[in-house]
Amino acid sequence: MGSLFEELEAREAAARARVEELEAELAEISGKLDTAREGLERLRIARETVVEVLAEMTPEGSAVSVKSRETSAAQGVAPAYAGVERRVVGVLTVPNWQPGMGVDVLPSVYRDIVEVVADAPGPVRAKQIVPRIELPAETGKIEGTRSKLKRLVERG
Incomplete structure (x- = not known):
């Protein structure tokens, strides 16, 4: 009967070691989850700030804002962007050639x-x-x- 108790003790020690490994993994993953949540929160705040800045930059009621709202609604964009008007930042540096253009x-x-x-x-x-x-x-x-x-x- 002594060997049965020894086998049970060995299995208990192996199970204890596995539990400790999993607890260490859990602690590591919890740290990664906290870091990811912080990054998500920073992105949310940045998005809200951009929405506020864009809303202040463009005058209300312009044709661009109406078009942006229609496009956003059609594409199912989040409601946070519903009232935001967009300003075109990029420009066409090389225009398409037309007769008479130098x-x-x-x-x-x-x-x-x-x-x-x-x-x-x-x-x-x-x-x-x-x-x-x-x-x-x-x-x-x-x-x-x-x-x-x-x-x-x-x-x-």
């Missing part, structure tokens, strides 16, 4: 790029344009110039 409508960087391309005897690469518009020949500047070239081509 390079003077472009931002200065784009005008410089167009000037370099126009003065070139043949095709040019973004890598060749960057030093001519007085930018450092770094990968980031070359890629930025390449995207500007693509934007100019897309817009005609």
Whole structure:
């Protein structure tokens, strides 16, 4: 009978160890849950603050606000956004080309790029344009110039 009691004690010790492991995991997960709840609360406060700021920035009754409300209602956006009017922050830097339009409508960087391309005897690469518009020949500047070239081509 001694071996049965020894087996029960061994199993009890293993169960006790497992309980202690699970309690440690629970404490760790509880800490993560608290951190996640704090992050959620910060985001909620930030959203409410943005709603208040946007409401103060735009005059009431504008066509944009009516359109935003209709779009929000159609998309099922949360009621917290119902009265908020949106202001367009971004702009179209390279307008679509129309007959009679010159390079003077472009931002200065784009005008410089167009000037370099126009003065070139043949095709040019973004890598060749960057030093001519007085930018450092770094990968980031070359890629930025390449995207500007693509934007100019897309817009005609």
